[in-house]
Amino acid sequence: MKILTANRLSDGEAVWYAADGTWAETIDRAETVADKLGESRLEAIGKAAYDNDEVVDVNLIDVVVTDGIIRPTRLREVIRAAGPTNRTDLGKQARASARHA
Amino acid sequence: MYRYDEFDHDFVQARVAEFSDQVERRLAGEITEDQFKPLRLMNGVYLQLHAYMLRVAIPYGTLNSKQLRMLGHIARKYDKGYGHFTTRQNIQYNWPALSDMPAILADLASVEMHAIQTSGNCIRNVTADHFAGAAADEVADPRPYAEILRQWSSVHPEFSYLPRKFKIAVTGAKRDRAAIQVHDIGLHLKKDETGALGFAVYVGGGQGRTPIIAKKIRDFLPEEHLLSYITAIMRVYNLHGRRDNKYKARIKILVHETGVEEFTRQVDAEWAHLKDGELALPEADIRAISTYFAPPALVARPEGDEALRLARLDSRSFGEWLDQNVVTHKHPDYAAVTISLKGVGEAPGDASDSQMEAVADLAERYGFDEIRVSHEQNLILPHVARADLRAVYDALVEIGLQTANSNLITDIIACPGLDYCALANARSISVAQEITHRFNSLERQRDIGELKLKISGCINACGHHHVGHIGILGVEKKGAELYQVTLGGSGDENTSVGEIIGRGFGPEDITDAVETIVETYLRVRLDSSEIFLDAYRRVGQAPFKEALYGSEAKAA
Numbered sequence: 111m112k113i114l115t116a117n118r119l120s121d122g123e124a125v126w127y128a129a130d131g132t133w134a135e136t137i138d139r140a141e142t143v144a145d146k147l148g149e150s151r152l153e154a155i156g157k158a159a160y161d162n163d164e165v166v167d168v169n170l171i172d173v174v175v176t177d178g179i180i181r182p183t184r185l186r187e188v189i190r191a192a193g194p195t196n197r198t199d200l201g202k203q204a205r206a207s208a209r210h211a
Numbered sequence: 212m213y214r215y216d217e218f219d220h221d222f223v224q225a226r227v228a229e230f231s232d233q234v235e236r237r238l239a240g241e242i243t244e245d246q247f248k249p250l251r252l253m254n255g256v257y258l259q260l261h262a263y264m265l266r267v268a269i270p271y272g273t274l275n276s277k278q279l280r281m282l283g284h285i286a287r288k289y290d291k292g293y294g295h296f297t298t299r300q301n302i303q304y305n306w307p308a309l310s311d312m313p314a315i316l317a318d319l320a321s322v323e324m325h326a327i328q329t330s331g332n333c334i335r336n337v338t339a340d341h342f343a344g345a346a347a348d349e350v351a352d353p354r355p356y357a358e359i360l361r362q363w364s365s366v367h368p369e370f371s372y373l374p375r376k377f378k379i380a381v382t383g384a385k386r387d388r389a390a391i392q393v394h395d396i397g398l399h400l401k402k403d404e405t406g407a408l409g410f411a412v413y414v415g416g417g418q419g420r421t422p423i424i425a426k427k428i429r430d431f432l433p434e435e436h437l438l439s440y441i442t443a444i445m446r447v448y449n450l451h452g453r454r455d456n457k458y459k460a461r462i463k464i465l466v467h468e469t470g471v472e473e474f475t476r477q478v479d480a481e482w483a484h485l486k487d488g489e490l491a492l493p494e495a496d497i498r499a500i501s502t503y504f505a506p507p508a509l510v511a512r513p514e515g516d517e518a519l520r521l522a523r524l525d526s527r528s529f530g531e532w533l534d535q536n537v538v539t540h541k542h543p544d545y546a547a548v549t550i551s552l553k554g555v556g557e558a559p560g561d562a563s564d565s566q567m568e569a570v571a572d573l574a575e576r577y578g579f580d581e582i583r584v585s586h587e588q589n590l591i592l593p594h595v596a597r598a599d600l601r602a603v604y605d606a607l608v609e610i611g612l613q614t615a616n617s618n619l620i621t622d623i624i625a626c627p628g629l630d631y632c633a634l635a636n637a638r639s640i641s642v643a644q645e646i647t648h649r650f651n652s653l654e655r656q657r658d659i660g661e662l663k664l665k666i667s668g669c670i671n672a673c674g675h676h677h678v679g680h681i682g683i684l685g686v687e688k689k690g691a692e693l694y695q696v697t698l699g700g701s702g703d704e705n706t707s708v709g710e711i712i713g714r715g716f717g718p719e720d721i722t723d724a725v726e727t728i729v730e731t732y733l734r735v736r737l738d739s740s741e742i743f744l745d746a747y748r749r750v751g752q753a754p755f756k757e758a759l760y761g762s763e764a765k766a767a
Contacts, residue, residue, distance in 0.1 A: 121308035122262035163240040194630035
C-alpha cells in the first residue's frame with residue numbers, strides 16, 4: 111500500500127493527502143492506494159499541489175495497514191508521522207496525547 | 212568582541228530585506244520551489260522531517276549576553292522553546308514556519324546576527340578554539356583571524372559557488388580543541404623564532420563518507436599573508452575541484468587525487484601572483500580587528516583560592532564539577548567554565564529558552580558578558596573569577612545545567628539524526644540518551660576518564676564519529692537501524708580516523724557493546740592515567756574484537 115505525503119509550504123508541517131481531497135496533518139486520515147492506477151492518481155495530485163505552491167517535498171511512501179491503522183514501513187516515515195522519539199511532547203504525537211488526556 | 216560597523220549593519224539589513232521579499236514572493240506563488248530552494252539555503256533555511264529548520268551563524272562560537280538572550284527569545288516566540296547548538300558552533304531551530312523567517316531574521320539583525328552562509332557551497336562559519344582568548348596554553352587569540360576570514364568570505368563573489376561546502380577552523384594553541392585537521396583548511400596560529408605570528412596551514416581534511424586527515428602544506432605562513440594564501444588555495448580548488456560528482460567534490464578529494472606536492476606547487480604558483488597585492492594584510496588592520504577581541508579588564512581576585520577550598524569542603528558535587536568542567540585561565544585568579552549541555556537523558560546540544568536566558572544572565576553578571584559555543588556542543592563562560600565559581604555553579608544547579616561530565620563518556624557529540632534530519636538513516640539522540648543513562652554514575656565516568664564518544668546518524672558524519680575515541684555510525688539495513696562502531700579516532704593535534712571494529716549492532720545492543728568496549732579498556736589499561744585512546748593505540752583492536760565478538764573474532 112502507498113500514501114502521498116509532503117510538507118506544507120507555509121510552515122513546513124508534515125501532511126498526508128486524505129480521501130476528502132485535503133492535506134491532513136495526521137497520517138491516520140491518509141488515503142491509501144493498492145495499485146499502480148491509484149499510485150499514478152496520487153502522484154498526479156501531488157504534482158498539481160506542488161505546482162500550485164501548496165506543498166513541497168512530495169513523496170509516495172510505503173505503508174502497511176493493520177486493523178485500520180496506517181503504519182509506514184520505513185522508520186523515517188514513522189518518526190515523521192509522530193514526532194521526534196526523544197521529545198514525545200512535540201510533533202503530532204503530542205497532539206494525540208493531548209486529545210486523549 | 213567584534214561589533215558591527217556601518218557597513219556590516221547595512222549589509223545584514225539589506226540581506227534581511229532581500230530574503231524577506233523572496234519569502235513573500237514564494238508564499239505568494241510568484242517563484243517556484245526550484246527557484247526558491249537555493250535562495251533559502253543561502254540563508255540557512257532547510258526543510259527537515261517535521262518542519263523547516265533555520266541555522267543561525269555564531270561566528271567562531273562567540274556570543275554576548277544580549278545575543279544569547281535573543282536566541283532564547285526566538286526559541287520561545289517562533290519555535291518550540293529550545294534550540295540545538297551544533298558542531299559548527301552554530302544554533303539550529305527545528306520548527307520555524309517559513310512565514311516567520313523575515314521576523315526571525317529581523318530579530319537576529321537587531322543583535323548583529325544572521326543566517327548567511329550557514330548552508331550552500333560557500334565558505335561556512337569559521338570555527339575556533341572555544342577557549343580562545345582565555346586558554347592558558349594559547350600563543351595568541353585566533354578569533355581576530357577568524358573574523359578577518361569571516362569578513363573576507365562573506366558573499367565573496369569568487370567563492371560563493373564552490374564545488375562544495377568549505378569549512379575553516381583556527382586554533383591559537385598547540386593543544387588543538389578546534390579539530391583543525393578534519394577541516395577543508397585548518398590554521399594553527401603560532402610564533403616563529405623571532406616572535407612573529409603566523410600559521411601552520413593544513414588543507415584537505417574532512418569527515419563525511421571519505422574521512423581524510425588534512426595535510427600540512429606550509430609550516431609557517433606570516434600573518435600578513437593569510438588572505439592571499441587562502442585565496443590561492445581557494446582558486447586552485449575552485450578551478451580543479453570536481454563538480455561532476457557531489458561525493459568527490461570536497462577539497463580533500465582534490466588534494467588526495469592531485470597529490471600533496473603537486474597541489475602545494477599549484478597553490479604556490481597562484482600565490483606568487485597574489486602575495487604582494489591588495490590581499491596583503493596591513494599590520495594596522497590586523498591590530499585594529501584584534502582590539503575587538505582584547506581580553507576583558509580582569510581585576511585581581513586572589514580570594515578565589517580560599518573561597519574554593521571552603522566551597523569544596525562544603526559540597527562534594529561542587530568539587531566534582533570544579534575538577535571536571537573548569538579549566539585553567541591565562542589569569543591565575545580566573546577560570547574558563549564548560550556548561551555541559553549533556554545531562555543524563557538529554558539531547559546533546561539542546562538548550563531551552565529559559566536556560567539560554569539564564570546563561571546569558573550568568574555571563575553578564577560573572578563572565579564579562581561573553582559566552583562561547585563549543586564544537587562539542589556545550590556552552591562556555593571563558594572568563595569567570597575563581598572566587599565566583601561557586602555562585603555560578605549554584606545558578607547552574609537552578610537551571611539543571613550543572614552536569615560535571617566535560618570530556619567524559621557522557622559528554623557526547625551527536626547529530627540530530629533520524630529524529631529530525633531528512634538525510635539521516637538512523638537515530639543518534641536516542642543512542643546518546645541510553646548511553647548517558649547506562650553511564651549515569653559520575654564516579655564510574657571519572658574512573659573511566661577522558662573518553663570522547665561521538666555519534667552520527669548517517670555517513671555525512673555531522674556527529675564527528677570518525678574522530679570519536681569511540682565512534683558510532685547509524686545506518687539503515689533492511690529497513691532497521693544498525694550501528695557501526697569505530698575505535699581510536701581523535702580530533703586533536705594527533706588526529707586519527709577511527710577503525711571499524713566489526714559488524715554493527717542493533718539499537719537494543721549498541722549500549723551493551725559500548726559497555727563491553729569500556730570494560731575491556733579498564734581491563735587492559737596500564738593504570739588510570741592511560742586514557743582510552745592511548746590504551747587503544749597501544750593494544751590495537753584485538754582485545755576489543757575478542758570481547759565484542761568472542762570466538763567468532765578469533766576465527767575471522
